[in-house]
Amino acid sequence: MTAVADVEWATERDALARWLARDVEPHVRELEHADRYPVEMVEQMRAFGLFGATIPQEFGGLGYPASVYAEIVEMISEVWMSLTGVLNSHLMMAHLTARFGTPEQQKAFLPAMAAGDLRGGLALTEPDCGTDLQAIRTVARREGDVYRVTGTKTWITNGGRGNCLAVLVKTDTNASPRHAGMSMLLMRKDDGYATSGPLGKLGYKGVDTVEVVFDDVVVPVDRLLGGTEGLGFQQAQGGLELGRINVAARGVGVANAAFRAALTYSTQRHTMGKPIGEHQAIQLKLADMACRVASSRALTRDAAAAFDAGRRCDLEAGMAKLVATEAALENATEALRVHGAYGYSTENHVERYYRDAPLLCIGEGTNEIQRIVIARQLLARERQ
Ligand SMILES: Cc1cc2nc3c(=O)[nH]c(=O)nc-3n(C[C@H](O)[C@H](O)[C@H](O)COP(=O)(O)OP(=O)(O)OC[C@H]3O[C@@H](n4cnc5c(N)ncnc54)[C@H](O)[C@@H]3O)c2cc1C
Numbered sequence: 001m002t003a004v005a006d007v008e009w010a011t012e013r014d015a016l017a018r019w020l021a022r023d024v025e026p027h028v029r030e031l032e033h034a035d036r037y038p039v040e041m042v043e044q045m046r047a048f049g050l051f052g053a054t055i056p057q058e059f060g061g062l063g064y065p066a067s068v069y070a071e072i073v074e075m076i077s078e079v080w081m082s083l084t085g086v087l088n089s090h091l092m093m094a095h096l097t098a099r100f101g102t103p104e105q106q107k108a109f110l111p112a113m114a115a116g117d118l119r120g121g122l123a124l125t126e127p128d129c130g131t132d133l134q135a136i137r138t139v140a141r142r143e144g145d146v147y148r149v150t151g152t153k154t155w156i157t158n159g160g161r162g163n164c165l166a167v168l169v170k171t172d173t174n175a176s177p178r179h180a181g182m183s184m185l186l187m188r189k190d191d192g193y194a195t196s197g198p199l200g201k202l203g204y205k206g207v208d209t210v211e212v213v214f215d216d217v218v219v220p221v222d223r224l225l226g227g228t229e230g231l232g233f234q235q236a237q238g239g240l241e242l243g244r245i246n247v248a249a250r251g252v253g254v255a256n257a258a259f260r261a262a263l264t265y266s267t268q269r270h271t272m273g274k275p276i277g278e279h280q281a282i283q284l285k286l287a288d289m290a291c292r293v294a295s296s297r298a299l300t301r302d303a304a305a306a307f308d309a310g311r312r313c314d315l316e317a318g319m320a321k322l323v324a325t326e327a328a329l330e331n332a333t334e335a336l337r338v339h340g341a342y343g344y345s346t347e348n349h350v351e352r353y354y355r356d357a358p359l360l361c362i363g364e365g366t367n368e369i370q371r372i373v374i375a376r377q378l379l380a381r382e383r384q
Helices: 003-034 039-047 066-100 103-115 232-238 240-268 280-308 314-338 350-360 367-383
Strands: 120-123 139-143 146-157 164-170 182-188 194-196 209-220
Touching: 003 039, 003 066, 003 350, 039 066, 066 103, 066 120, 066 146, 066 164, 066 182, 066 232, 066 240, 066 280, 120 146, 139 164, 146 164, 146 182, 164 209, 164 232, 182 209, 182 232, 232 240, 240 280, 240 314, 240 350, 280 314, 314 350, 314 367
Parallel strands: 120 164
Antiparallel strands: 139 146, 146 209, 164 182, 194 209
16 A cells, blocks of 8 residues: 555544444444444445545545555444444445446446445355355346346345346356356346345345345346356455455454453452452453464454465455454353343343354355465475
């Protein structure tokens, strides 16, 4: 990043921090418990330009590198993780468009995505498959200048409130290997797909997650991402590095929020005539929590720096995602314990961290798969 961009981000960081403290934090509990979409906050994020955070400046975005993006995601997640959901899958869709789209697709979609006029996310998962994406059944059959799309996607974040999706489809159901028959289509809600939901969730409330049904939806062939069939699986995989850095950054934010809450409470709550922070049992928890935050943040920054330097970073991003999301889950649990009954109370933010954190271990590749990805990378590097 240039020095000018550094200065710009320093100013923006202060504005973002002020907004989070003044206009978000006081309202999170009420909105979250009501599972209400945060319309005004989303509009404010749009005013900050965050829908174009990582979109290149030539297309009207802010052009922030992954390292700045990770910092933004961490800051917002520390206050309310759901708000990052409104941005993240949208920016993944934009990232795929910028990286793999034809020049015409970039021109047609990216400025509107950067402005937040086109908003949405990625539609990969189906009722019968999430990890095994090559098993998808949504089909796009070519007829002359159009594709006719039929199938169902589920767990699609921003599918209801948004108006645009990058949809993984099969353009050849007989291809071998299976991924050679997969493609990605840029689809707009006014093409005619239907959504139902929102789906009920343990946490990650406020942001909409829906089912999307394509019932013979017709889209022009120029919506095929990159203009060549058979590349959809690689394109989806190509977005994973940035996707994992962003989930890792969410993990750092939640882990740090849980740690800060526990630290503060340890100085306030007294038992046996002293603050609980003076009991060794609590001190051990605080030390472990702080170490988890620091190690997660370091791994996330390393992965973002590798990404920004243009290096392949699936190992680094996978490690950051695994460590930071497990840190979020462990810190949320420990913060709840440190707070005793007050951690279990809906009057407190801590119970939300406890409900939000598990999602991080599922999205962008489950942590089981993450371990396999990491091990395969290690073995491949060892063999080189
Ligand atoms: C709140 C929420 C929002 C989401 N948003 C989106 C979205 O916007 N877009 C989208 O496309 N998807 C979205 N998802 C879906 C998410 O990406 C999937 O849930 C995830 O990929 C896991 O798929 P699955 O749930 O089908 O689990 P499965 O693939 O059925 O896995 C079940 C279990 O088996 C394990 N497993 C599976 N295969 C293997 C293997 N080969 N080796 C070892 N273990 C294995 C998994 O780790 C897991 O523990 C969202 C999910 C949630 C909960």
